[in-house]
Amino acid sequence: MSISLYNSLSRRIEPFTPLDPDRVTMYLCGPTVYNYVHIGNARGPVVFDVLARLLRRHYPNVVYARNITDVDDKINTAALEQGVEIGKITGKFAQAYREDMAGLGIAPPDLEPHATAHIGQIITMIENLIAGGHAYAAADHVLFDVGSYPDYGNLSGRDTEELIAGSRVEVAPYKKNPTDFVLWKPSTPELPGWASPWGRGRPGWHIECSAMSAAHLGDTIDIHAGGIDLLFPHHENEIAQSTCAHGGKVFARWWMHNGMLTFDGRKMSKSLGNVLLVHELLKLHPPEALRLLLLRGHYRQPLDWSEGAITQAISTLDGWYRVLRDLAEVAMPEGALPVPARVEAALCDDLNTPQALAELSQLADQARHSGSAEAKAALLGGGMLLGLLQQQPEAWLKRGESSVDEAHVEDLLQQRRAARAARDFARADAIRVELTALGIAIEDGAQGTRWSVLKQ
RNA sequence: GGCCAGGUGGCAGAGUGGUCAUGCAGCGGCCUGCAAAGCCGCGUACGCCGGUUCGAUUCCGACCUUGGCCUCCA
Incomplete structure (x- = not known):
């Protein structure tokens, strides 16, 4: 190619x-x-x-x-x-x-x-x-x-x-x-x-x-x-x-x-004063979301930076990481990750990263549906070429757990589990509201209840 | 004023002369104790006006409009 x-x-x-x-x-x-x-x-x-x-x-x-x-x-x-x-x-x-x-x-x-x-x-x-x-x-x-x-x-x-x-x-x-x-x-x-x-x-x-x-x-x-x-x-x-x-x-x-990054429709520049320091942004948001955002537009086009765009990038990554979390037990083949041809083809075409990201979404769908090691490897391989999906899925979804009292969360989840077992749904829902207030989202699934940090 | 690059669905954003981008959000349904996630489905997108063409969002021209450079700037 x-x-x-x-x-x-x-x-x-x-x-x-x-x-x-x-x-x-x-x-x-x-x-x-x-x-x-x-x-x-x-x-x-x-x-x-x-x-x-x-x-x-x-x-x-x-x-x-x-x-x-x-x-x-x-x-x-x-x-x-x-x-x-x-x-x-x-x-x-x-x-x-x-x-x-x-x-x-x-x-x-x-x-x-x-x-x-x-x-x-x-x-x-x-x-x-x-x-x-x-x-x-x-x-x-x-x-x-x-x-x-x-x-x-x-x-x-x-x-x-x-x-x-x-x-x-x-x-x-x-x-x-x-x-x-x-x-x-x-x-x-x-x-x-x-x-x-x-x-x-x-x-x-x-x-x-x-x-x-x-x-x-x-x-x-x-x-x-x-x-x-x-x-x-x-x-x-x-x-x-x-x-x-x-x-x-x-x-x-x-x-x-x-192309230039814009903010409020104007070029982000020191002389205009409309700047957001990388140093600060890295503390406020998951770094990979910032990277994804920078790759979401074609590099020669102007790209507008906004809070909403960051949230959107996080949502996209959440979806991909949920797939990887579900496939955490699927073992990878030996050797280097394969890079999917369609992702590579997109990048070979004058670095078309938006197209490459669209391909990544398709790969995520395939991995979710098939659950195969090949599909998981393809998703990770495509991500690697873009420098994305480099975190452990659990770590991503829990945002590194840095701002979360995990023991407290587990305690609340245990209480909720007991309430649900007793079919005390009012109590279970109250605990869920309490968790939401703590910035924790939960999912009841086949593997039990899982939690993640709400978008930030 | 000169040079350059754009104007695509609610938002972001690829792409193409004649089925489909994709993501996020929204709506309806399935599933669920309820949610969430997931799944299925939905919304008649290509600035405006002409031209070329059997057919243009895609090619050509004018117009409107946004941004970048002409000073430091990624």
Whole structure:
């Protein structure tokens, strides 16, 4: 089964063929670590985690890098405000990021390069750009000369003239062209900085991704991914500087962009202030429901976040986990779980996760009806590729029991059992009401009475 | 203003030139002491107007409308 992926560069879905099938390379623009990330920031990592899982099934060696940008003016501002070294800030939030991503069931990337560990490569790359006539030093800065790269604007479909005409920012006087962007900028003594041929300074925003990508994955990589809001100018600038620094070699063969997460109909973003932190959401809701919600829309479409959508995702998972609970005693075949062809086919079709989830629902029905080990394995196998259904069914349905006094629940259930045996249904129903008030739902079934935690 | 992506049933959300998405919610029934779960069934969905076609939600054009980018942003 071959994988087809939408390429922002060609604006069409193309059959994916890696440059070297023995080393498939993928880079995702990671966070700038100066505070906690919000759920919108997690959409790309979740989606491209699924892509990495899919690629690993097709190719023996996938190298997936997701960087940490740990040098940036926002970090500097936070460090100055708090009176600490930037490392204090970046260390804390890089770790929080790893934990948040793990909480969402995202497998760690193969590589997690840090910008500050690549200052040497950044300086070398800038020197190459200057030597090639693609960059120039001016007023203690180094700038990329957009005029030296005729293909600038290919990715975002912009032409330089329009950019100049529509420019909303004041143009720095030392720029040759208004669209030139900073590769290196000077640092004042109180700011972090590194020695360079242009004086003590620090890298501009875009260069670190180019340098880290080249350092770990090579001059040409297979897939470069990120949010659609990075398409311009970040990715456009990355293409320009990487291509020019590498003698015209193609930088990334596929460009993939996830759509924005919206909240109240607007893009969730720090500047608008309508953010929900992953850190907080993970405490409030079952993490897998958050992951399911992020996969319920196609990755290129906008996706609206809401409380109701979370509840809905929980209900869906409840249904699947109930099937698995009923089949808890059914032994699995030896070896790795099989991935159902229909789930895989959906993902191979430009990562159609909504279709894959529809297939999962069908598999759940089949497992419920047949009760067979094969059907159960198929459901779990499909879930695994999506990073779902990874919990024990009982643990899921009881929400980990963390907020429940299980002994008390069992005691009430025992009392109710006695009442029912005595056909004192009024008493039995009263106990059920009491349990409901505690947030416990019960089911009388062939195997006795079972309980679970009500949706939250 | 320029560039880009959308508008599908109560909500969410795939997809397709001519039977079916799927999920959640709702309604009716079966089952149950009653519930819950499960099972069976139900609701005449494709923004608007033209065009192409034997036939369009699906192709083409105009219009209305929502969102994203053009400044930091996943």
